[in-house]
Amino acid sequence: xxxxxxxxxxxxxxxxxxxxxxxxxxxxxxxxxxxxxxxxxxxxxxxxxxxxxxxxxxxxxxxxxxxxxxxxxxxxxxxxxxxxxxxxxxxxxxxxxxxxxxxxxxxxxxxxxxxxxxxxxxxxxxxxxxxxxxxxxxxxxxxxxxxxxxxxxxxxxxxxxxxxxxxxxxxxxxxxxxxxxxxxxxxxxxxxxxxxxxxxxxxxxxxxxxxxxxxxxxxx
Numbered sequence: 574x575x576x577x578x579x580x581x582x583x584x585x586x587x588x589x590x591x592x593x594x595x596x597x598x599x600x601x602x603x604x605x606x607x608x609x610x611x612x613x614x615x616x617x618x619x620x621x622x623x624x625x626x627x628x629x630x631x632x633x634x635x636x637x638x639x640x641x642x643x644x645x646x647x648x649x650x651x652x653x654x655x656x657x658x659x660x661x662x663x664x665x666x667x668x669x670x671x672x673x674x675x676x677x678x679x680x681x682x683x684x685x686x687x688x689x690x691x692x693x694x695x696x697x698x699x700x701x702x703x704x705x706x707x708x709x710x711x712x713x714x715x716x717x718x719x720x721x722x723x724x725x726x727x728x729x730x731x732x733x734x735x736x737x738x739x740x741x742x743x744x745x746x747x748x749x750x751x752x753x754x755x756x757x758x759x760x761x762x763x764x765x766x767x768x769x770x771x772x773x774x775x776x777x778x779x780x781x782x783x784x785x786x787x788x789x790x791x792x793x
Contacts, residue, residue, distance in 0.1 A: 578686030583640075584647045587684075591640025591691055596698035598635050605633040605699065610788075622723050623788065630788045631703055631720070635695060636729065641688035648681045673747060682731070689727050696725060700787060723786045 580588075598605055610628040613619045624630075637644075652669040655677050656662065663669045671677040704720050711718070731747045 577683070578688075578690050579683040580687055582680045582684040583644065583687050587640050587643035587647060590643050591638060594638040594640070595691070595695050596702065597638065597695070598633070598699065599638055603633075603635045605631070605635075605703070607631050623721070628788055630786065631700075632786045633696060633699055633703075635699065636692040636727070637688040638691070638695060640691050641729075644684045644688045648677075648684060651677050652681070685730055689730055692727055693725065720787055723788055725786075 608630045610624055610626055610630060613624065613626060619625065649666055649669050652671045653663065653666060655671050655675070656669060671681065673679075673682075700722065704715070704718065707720065708715065708718055733747055
């Protein structure tokens, strides 16, 4: 994304929808799941992430909730109007777009960054609450739980990507709605000296994989 998120580009309705949803999971394909590592298929990769058989894990999939949804709705309308001014009509309203360096394009990128920040905060709150529940249920301290974040990545956002076969011309494309397959070297998921493992190591059985995973090493 280009530049920081600026709240002034968020409409009031989006703020109202998100106001009471921080720390909530949502519906649809969102989930929170506690699991146990049963089998290690790649010892080297598991070692990088500190995973071992019998370890308790927690995966959750949630994001910017109603705030992000409303941001999308608001800017689809803005972009559709912009296209009309240029004499363009998208074949589907979901395909409305704007020039990336236009006023509308830059406003959308900033609003999208705000929604991504909301999503990260939302998952961090749920992670904190999950830790509290596990400690209370097991009657143990944080030092005994040792529940550490492995990765936290976003999807359904636009990212600037070089066009591989035209890199010599320095052309880039903005790719939207990409799955959370790679977290990248700038993500907390990528640890110094961890080699090429910049992708989540515990993909769930459904495509929509969780953007957050953590693991606990419970000691008596």
